[in-house]
Amino acid sequence: MDIFEEFLSSVDNKENREKMKTIFMWILKKFPNLSPRIAWNQPMFTDHGTFIIGFSTAKNHFAFAPETKCLNHFLDEIESAGYDYGKKLVRIKWTESINYELLEKIITFNIFDKSDCKTFWRK
Numbered sequence: 261m262d263i264f265e266e267f268l269s270s271v272d273n274k275e276n277r278e279k280m281k282t283i284f285m286w287i288l289k290k291f292p293n294l295s296p297r298i299a300w301n302q303p304m305f306t307d308h309g310t311f312i313i314g315f316s317t318a319k320n321h322f323a324f325a326p327e328t329k330c331l332n333h334f335l336d337e338i339e340s341a342g343y344d345y346g347k348k349l350v351r352i353k354w355t356e357s358i359n360y361e362l363l364e365k366i367i368t369f370n371i372f373d374k375s376d377c378k379t380f381w382r383k
Contacts, residue, residue, distance in 0.1 A: 264296060279354065280315070287305060305367075311327065327370065341359045
C-alpha cells in the first residue's frame with residue numbers, strides 16, 4: 261500500500277482519501293496476485309505486466325478505468341448501478357456507495373480476458 265501513499269496524500273478531503281484507501285485495500289485483499297503501481301501519476305493494478313484497472317480522482321467524484329472492452333461488456337450493470345461513465349472510465353460520486361460486486365466482476369473479467377495478453381493495453 262506504500263506505493264499509493266503519495267497519491268492518497270493528494271486527496272484533500274479525509275473521507276474521500278479513506279474511501280480510496282478502502283478500495284485499494286479491498287482490491288489487494290480480494291486479488292492478491294495483482295501488482296499495485298503508479299503510472300501516468302495514477303494508481304493502477306496490473307497482472308503479469310498488463311493493465312487491469314486504474315483510478316483517478318476529481319473534486320466531485322473518483323473514477324476507475326477498466327479499458328473500453330471491459331467497460332462495454334458491463335455497460336448495463338454500470339447503468340443499473342447509477343454510475344456516470346464515458347468512453348473509457350466510470351465516475352462514482354464521492355457520496356455514492358461502491359458496488360463492490362460489480363467492481364469484482366470487472367476486475368475478474370479483465371484478469372481472465374487478458375490472461376494471454378503480452379502488452380500493457382489491449383490491441
